[in-house]
Amino acid sequence: MRDWFVVRRVTRDLWMIAEPGHVVNWLYAGSDRAILVDSGTGIVPIAPVVARLTDRPITVVNTHYHFDHVGGNADFAERLAGVRGGPLLERAAPRDLLRRYLKAFPAIVAGARARVAADPDAFALSPETEVRDFPPDFDPEAWLPGRVPATALLREGDEIGLGDRALRVIDTPGHSPDGICLFDERYGVLFTGDTIMEGALYAHYDESSLPDLRASAAKLAALDAPVHAICAGHIPRAVAETSLIGETVEAVDRVLNGAPHTLAHDVFGYTVRQTRVGRVWVYHSDGAGSSFALHD
Template identity: 30%
Template sequence: MSWFLRHHAVYVMNKNKIIKIGDGIYQIKYYWLGISNVYMFLVVGGERALLIDTGYSTTNVMKYVRHVTDKPIIPVNTHGHFDHIGGNGVFQKVYLSEKDWRTAREHSDREYLQNMLQHKMDISRIFRMIAKLPAVKKELEESIDMENCKYVPLPSENYFELGNRKVLFLETPGHTQGSICLFDEKTRSLFPGDMLCERGVLLGLDHSTSVEEYKQSVEKTEKFYREHSGKMIFPSHHELPVNENIFSRYRQLCDKIISGEIKGRYIDDGISQGLCAKENNLQIIYRQISGKEHTS
């Protein structure tokens, strides 16, 4: 094993872990191929625990979960992308908005994922080089091999009851049509999935919405967060917690795109394609500014 591979392996093992981030809430940190972060969250109630997302198929999410609780697990996906649904196969049923079932089917299809990765390799020399490393190649192969699972619609009462603890959710179309944010009442923590984070939001994917529709979701989430006296925001990627001014920063960038003050430049990052607008360290990649016609 080369120095690089040995170092890489140790680094990966040290980075992937479960950590307590509040009273009964845990963050599972996972670095896909050792470089790309995604977080899952566990909220432990009196009788059950809610697992928010299941990571990649290579994450082995239950290995982390069982370190902190033996209670029955209720799995829910914030949306249907492959880095959030990969470990669904170990559960009998998983909660996901019906509006994302089609996305989830595509994102667990081997051929679809293979094409996506191939495209990423075609346009990125660095990714192509990394993908040739034996350990990475193996993980890439395993990542696109996803077990099927049974999806069930989100509970009609708009919350999950965990035993003396409720986690609410609200529908927030944007990144995908069926994206949701979850809110733990006890710690007043918001889990927005991929709808916002400190880097940006991708609306340049199949099944993303227009910028206008996304902005409505940001406003809806901000209103909900304030009405429920929200305290912390934990997105699924990058730095966390994020400051609550993130809502106004995204709103302002949306407004500038909608008014034409900022015009995005075309970008293809291998996973999403669209116009990229940047301001104040945030970026929005989008295909459509207004309307309800979806980009797929």
């Protein structure tokens, strides 16, 4: 069976640790410590994978509390999150929502494999997007991501020192109320979680806010140092075309101004509105059709 994780070294100090089809985690190592940006679904533990990549002490920083970003938190002694994520990290993901997620997944696997068969060379079919079957020993009913509190909370402007570099905390609510981005100003590396996304940008949850998302993207577009790479929570590569930030502002703007939408399904099988503007596909809601929460 293939490994659950696809690990790719992007630069000397940056690794992509993807769970194809689910989420992308990033390991960023400074001279004194390494930061694991999000800890995955928890379907397979990420800690042993990370331990093989660096000998620095590892701190997890969660970009937000959603279950696919915090599943491995319990295996790390030091866990940081945005101040608004504090109480949310202590909540469990709803059992029904996890069931819906797992139920929707075979269709995603089948679709991905059909695309592989149709066009093995396309970018979208890079190894990171080759979705895996769930491991044979995975017990869906025992899968309980969440409920692991942060050991400290981060505020806008806080610096996380890694020794020879630092990550600055930027509050970016919108996709979720607690979203943060992490920016290494010196090297231009920006970890965006689910705030900046190529493809499906989810802003249809009860807790999502399109105006907040627009403001967060505009804040990133106005950063006082150049961004050279965007490391997002669901794109299986570091995106160098940082025009994606400006495109996100424009896409959310258009949705707020009533741009037409089509109907699409999210990863839980709910029908939601989708407006595609270039590379950014904004998922949004009229507030009636997709009412569900990401925590109990």
